Amino acid sequence: MAQQQNRKAPVRKTKKQIRRQRQLTVVGVVVVIFLIIFGLGAAWGHSLGGKVKAEDIATTVQGLGQTVQVDYDYTKVLSEEDRDDAYYGWSQAADLGNFTIMYQGSVKIGSDTSTLTADKVKVDGKSVTITVPAIKILQHDIAQDSVSYYDSDEKIFRQIELGQFDSFYADQRSAVENELYNTDKFSNAETRLKDVIDKTVKAMGNFTTVTVNFE
Structure with missing residues (x-):
């Protein structure tokens, strides 16, 4: 079941930094996929002389969470009326x-499987049960240089600098995340991860049933 993460300190990132981060994420995913392939090869090689062990499965699943996380980019528009202060x-x-006011942000939703240990994997004949961390918001950035207000005279949005951006970030992060918890993005992330783990683990050995639980 999805659960809310602990609040962290505000993340100050520009739109350029967020775009760069997305590019690095793609490269990282490719690297992880290669590592998974090598991990599977090692597991298969190990299993030639015996059964695939829980340790082998845990090591392989550790890298899967990052490859199937849900990336959500958004633009938020806020209206203020009768404001008499800053x-x-x-x-x-x-x-x-x-x-x-308008601003842009990005959210990463998924399960942090990087810490998965063998005790979370149960192998029973041709059945495997794996318990992974609950789906949650792994990262949430708001581009500070994207904050702008609508100039009704010129009919364009103009960038502004918020002296209390940390407070703005905290308030907007909370509002956006509360909205996300009521969408299907968390259930979609669960379904995608289950599917990838199912196919990956079945490919490691002669398993017919793979059950994925979230805690």
Whole structure:
């Protein structure tokens, strides 16, 4: 079952840094896939002289969580009315009164399987039961340089600097994540991970049933 993660310190990233991070993530996933292939090869080689052990399965599954995590990029639009004071340190808000704010963020949803140990894997004949960490929000970034307000005179969004960006980040992170918990993104992440683990583990040995539980 999905569970909320502990709050972490605000992450200050620009739109360029977030794009770069996505590129590195793709490269990382490719590397992980190669490592999984090598891991499977080692497990198969080991199993030639006997059964596939829980340790072999745990080692292989450790790298799977990252390959199937759900990446969610979003743009949020906020409306403020009758504002008579600064908006998270942006003093012009008091002069405008009514205004629209827009910003961009990115979220990674998945299971941190990197810490999976052999005691979470039960092998019973042709059946395997694996208990992995619950699906959760692994990372949430808000691009500080994406925060802008709508200039109704020029009809464009203009970038602004929030003097209290940390507070803005904390409030918006909480609001966005609460919305995400009520979507199908968590169940989709569970389904994708189960499917990958099922196919991977069955390929390691003569297993007919692979059950994946979340804790």
